[in-house]
Amino acid sequence: MAAAALTLPATTAYATSTGPDGPPSEHASDRAGAAVAQGAEEADNTAPLFPRVTLAAPYTDCLTNDCRAAGGPGVAAKFTFAPNEADTDIVSYRYHLSSDPTWSSVTGTTATVTRTPQRSGFYRLEVQAVDKIGRAGASTELNFKVAAGEAAIGRWHFDEASGAALDSGTEAGTARHHATLAGGATRDDRGRRGVRTHDSEGAPLPSPATDRGLTLDGSSGYATTNGPVVDTRESYTLSAWVHPDTLGGTDRTVLAQDGGFRLSYDAAQGTWTLRPSLPAGVGHRTLMAEQPATPKVWTHLTAVYDAPADETRLYVNGRLQATGTAPGTGAADGPLQFGRAPSDGSPTEYTDYFDGSIDEVAVWQRALTDTEIADEARLILNGGHNAVELVADWSADGATGTTLTDTTSGYDARLTLSGGATLDGETLVLDGVDGAATADGPLVDGTGSFTVSTEVTLDGASVSTWDVGRIGQVVSRHAADGSAWGLWYEAAGMETVLDPDTFEEKLVPVGLWRFGRLNADGTYTAVDSDEVARTDEPVRLTGVYDAQDGTIELYIGDTGNGSALPVTNAPGLGEFTVGATTDGDTRTQHLPARIKDIRVWAGAVASSQQISEVTGD
Known part of the structure; x- marks a missing residue:
C-alpha cells in the first residue's frame, strides 16, 4: 500500500479535528481556510506555516467518511515531516501523538519519526514546524485508526459447574482446546473475577454471579489440553492469575508446554520465573522476576516471547520484571499443562505441582504490548466495573x-x-x-x-x-x-x-x-x-x-x-x-x-x- 501523503497550502487559519475518541470531521487537506493569498510574501516575517505530513502504510489518514483501521498494537506507525512549500528556513519539528504524555522534537528540514501504538483505537498526531530562530508555527493534525490485535487463541475461566474447563478463546478460525481436570484438581468459589453484578456491557445481571477458579492440591492436581495450544516457533504471550497457598522450598509450575516453555515459581530463587525449553545441547536461559513471590495473595503473571526481537519478557502484576534474549524453540508437540510440568528428560513424568488457585488463563499467538499486558492485569469487566x-x-x-x-x-x-x-x-x-x-x-x-x-x-x-x-x-x-x-x-x-x-x-x-x-x-x-x-x-x-x-x-x-x-x-x-x-x-x-x-x-x-x-x- 502506498504512503498517504498530506500537503496543506500556506494559511494562517486552521480548524482542528476531533480527538482520538472519534474520527475527524474533515480530511486534513480541507482545513486550509481562506488565507492562502498572504502565504509566500509574508513567510519570512511570520511563524512557520502548516508542515506537510506523510503517514506510511499500513496506516492511512482518516477521511470524513472513511477511517479505516489498520496495523494493530505493536505495529509501528511511520511519519515523515516536510516544510510547507512557502517556508524556506525550517530546521526542526515539534510533534505530539495523542497517546504520548508530552511533546517531542526532531531536527532536520525534513524528518521521519516512528511511534508504536500500544492499543487499538483512534490516534491524533499534531505537528509544528520550527524555523531557524526557534519559532513554532501552525499545527497540522493527522488522525488514523489502529486495528485491534489478534485475540487470544485460548482463554479458560474455570467457572463451569463440572467437566472440562472450556476454552473461550475468540480468535476466528482457531481450534478450541478444552482442558481436562485430573488428580487433586477441583473448582471452588475462589475465582479472581469475584462476585459479578453486571455483564460485559454494563447491564445488571438478574442475580449476582460468584466466580469460580481452578484449585490444585500441590501433589497430584492439574488440568491439561489434548494437544499443543501455542506454536512456540512464533511469538506468543501467556497470562494467568495465581494464588499460591504455599511456596517454600518446592518448585511450583503455573503453565508449561513440553518443548516450549515453563512459567513457574523457583524455590531456590524465591520468585517467579520463565524458562523456555531449548534444543538439545543448549543451556536453559531462565528469566527471574525482580520481586520475591508472595504466598496467599493473588498475583498476575505474564510471559512473552517476541520472535522478531529474539527476546523473552516476564511481567508481574502488569509490570516488566525481566528481559532476556532467547533463540526460538522447535515445534512444541506436548499439551498445555495447568499446574504441573514435564520432568526434564522424560515426556511421560510430571513434577512441580502447583498448590493453590490458578484462574483466568489466556494465551495469544503474538507478543502483547506493555499496555495490553497492563490492561489484562487490570481485569476490566466493563466500563464501570473491574474484577475484585x-x-x-x-x-x-x-x-x-x-x-x-x-x-x-x-x-x-x-x-x-x-x-x-x-x-x-x-x-x-x-x-x-x-x-x-x-x-x-x-x-x-x-x-x-x-x-x-x-x-x-x-x-x-x-x-x-x-x-x-x-x-x-x-x-x-x-x-x-x-x-x-x-x-x-x-x-x-x-x-x-x-x-x-x-x-x-x-x-x-x-x-x-x-x-x-x-x-x-x-x-x-x-x-x-x-x-x-x-x-x-x-x-x-x-x-x-x-x-x-x-x-x-x-x-x-x-x-x-x-x-x-x-x-x-x-x-x-x-x-x-x-x-x-x-x-x-x-x-x-x-x-x-x-x-x-x-x-x-x-x-x-x-x-x-x-x-x-x-x-x-
Missing part, C-alpha cells in the same frame, strides 16, 4: 472472644486481638493505647491492585488530647522496605464550634482521614479527606490502589475525596494490622475507635457505584 475478589471479610456482629474469623470470603483469614482490643458483639473496640488485631500475611500483593474498606467510629474524647501530627492507624500492612500502606487518622488540633443542642461554644478535635503509604522516615504520600474527620459517628472509609496507573484514591462513603495520587507501592510479607501499625516486633500508632467491619479485595474498584455495590452501603 473478596479475600478478607471480618464482621464483628455477634462476635466475642479474642479471635475474629472470616467465614465469608473463603480464604479463612483470622484476626487475633491483643492488648486493649475487645469484641462487644457489634464492633471491634480499640482503646488507642495498646489495642490491635492482626492477621498473618499481607492478604494482597503489595505491587498489585487492591481495595480496602471499613466502617470506623472515632473516639472524640480520646483524640481531643492528641498533639498535632499524631497518627492513629485504622488498617495497615508493613512492607519489606520499612514503609506501610494504610488508612489512618492524623490530628490537626482543636477548634471552637457552637453546640447545636446547648447553643454553647465547645472545643472539638480536628483531624483528617488519609490513605496512602507511610514511609519509614515519617514522610508519606497520601490522599486526604476533603473535610475534617467526624468523631463519635460511623464513617465508611475505602482506599483503592490501582497498580496499573500507580495511583491511590480515598473514598468517604461512596464519594471520592481529593484526586488520584501517584504512589510507588512495595511488596512485603508483613502482617495485616487493625488499629495500629507494626514495625518489627513493635506496634505503634494505636487508634481509639470502634470498627464494625473490615473487608479487603484483590483488585481496584473502578467507580463509586462499584464501591456502593461491594460494600452494601
Whole structure:
C-alpha cells in the first residue's frame, strides 16, 4: 500500500479535528481556510506555516467518511515531516501523538519519526514546524485508526459447574482446546473475577454471579489440553492469575508446554520465573522476576516471547520484571499443562505441582504490548466495573472472644486481638493505647491492585488530647522496605464550634482521614479527606490502589475525596494490622475507635457505584 501523503497550502487559519475518541470531521487537506493569498510574501516575517505530513502504510489518514483501521498494537506507525512549500528556513519539528504524555522534537528540514501504538483505537498526531530562530508555527493534525490485535487463541475461566474447563478463546478460525481436570484438581468459589453484578456491557445481571477458579492440591492436581495450544516457533504471550497457598522450598509450575516453555515459581530463587525449553545441547536461559513471590495473595503473571526481537519478557502484576534474549524453540508437540510440568528428560513424568488457585488463563499467538499486558492485569469487566475478589471479610456482629474469623470470603483469614482490643458483639473496640488485631500475611500483593474498606467510629474524647501530627492507624500492612500502606487518622488540633443542642461554644478535635503509604522516615504520600474527620459517628472509609496507573484514591462513603495520587507501592510479607501499625516486633500508632467491619479485595474498584455495590452501603 502506498504512503498517504498530506500537503496543506500556506494559511494562517486552521480548524482542528476531533480527538482520538472519534474520527475527524474533515480530511486534513480541507482545513486550509481562506488565507492562502498572504502565504509566500509574508513567510519570512511570520511563524512557520502548516508542515506537510506523510503517514506510511499500513496506516492511512482518516477521511470524513472513511477511517479505516489498520496495523494493530505493536505495529509501528511511520511519519515523515516536510516544510510547507512557502517556508524556506525550517530546521526542526515539534510533534505530539495523542497517546504520548508530552511533546517531542526532531531536527532536520525534513524528518521521519516512528511511534508504536500500544492499543487499538483512534490516534491524533499534531505537528509544528520550527524555523531557524526557534519559532513554532501552525499545527497540522493527522488522525488514523489502529486495528485491534489478534485475540487470544485460548482463554479458560474455570467457572463451569463440572467437566472440562472450556476454552473461550475468540480468535476466528482457531481450534478450541478444552482442558481436562485430573488428580487433586477441583473448582471452588475462589475465582479472581469475584462476585459479578453486571455483564460485559454494563447491564445488571438478574442475580449476582460468584466466580469460580481452578484449585490444585500441590501433589497430584492439574488440568491439561489434548494437544499443543501455542506454536512456540512464533511469538506468543501467556497470562494467568495465581494464588499460591504455599511456596517454600518446592518448585511450583503455573503453565508449561513440553518443548516450549515453563512459567513457574523457583524455590531456590524465591520468585517467579520463565524458562523456555531449548534444543538439545543448549543451556536453559531462565528469566527471574525482580520481586520475591508472595504466598496467599493473588498475583498476575505474564510471559512473552517476541520472535522478531529474539527476546523473552516476564511481567508481574502488569509490570516488566525481566528481559532476556532467547533463540526460538522447535515445534512444541506436548499439551498445555495447568499446574504441573514435564520432568526434564522424560515426556511421560510430571513434577512441580502447583498448590493453590490458578484462574483466568489466556494465551495469544503474538507478543502483547506493555499496555495490553497492563490492561489484562487490570481485569476490566466493563466500563464501570473491574474484577475484585473478596479475600478478607471480618464482621464483628455477634462476635466475642479474642479471635475474629472470616467465614465469608473463603480464604479463612483470622484476626487475633491483643492488648486493649475487645469484641462487644457489634464492633471491634480499640482503646488507642495498646489495642490491635492482626492477621498473618499481607492478604494482597503489595505491587498489585487492591481495595480496602471499613466502617470506623472515632473516639472524640480520646483524640481531643492528641498533639498535632499524631497518627492513629485504622488498617495497615508493613512492607519489606520499612514503609506501610494504610488508612489512618492524623490530628490537626482543636477548634471552637457552637453546640447545636446547648447553643454553647465547645472545643472539638480536628483531624483528617488519609490513605496512602507511610514511609519509614515519617514522610508519606497520601490522599486526604476533603473535610475534617467526624468523631463519635460511623464513617465508611475505602482506599483503592490501582497498580496499573500507580495511583491511590480515598473514598468517604461512596464519594471520592481529593484526586488520584501517584504512589510507588512495595511488596512485603508483613502482617495485616487493625488499629495500629507494626514495625518489627513493635506496634505503634494505636487508634481509639470502634470498627464494625473490615473487608479487603484483590483488585481496584473502578467507580463509586462499584464501591456502593461491594460494600452494601
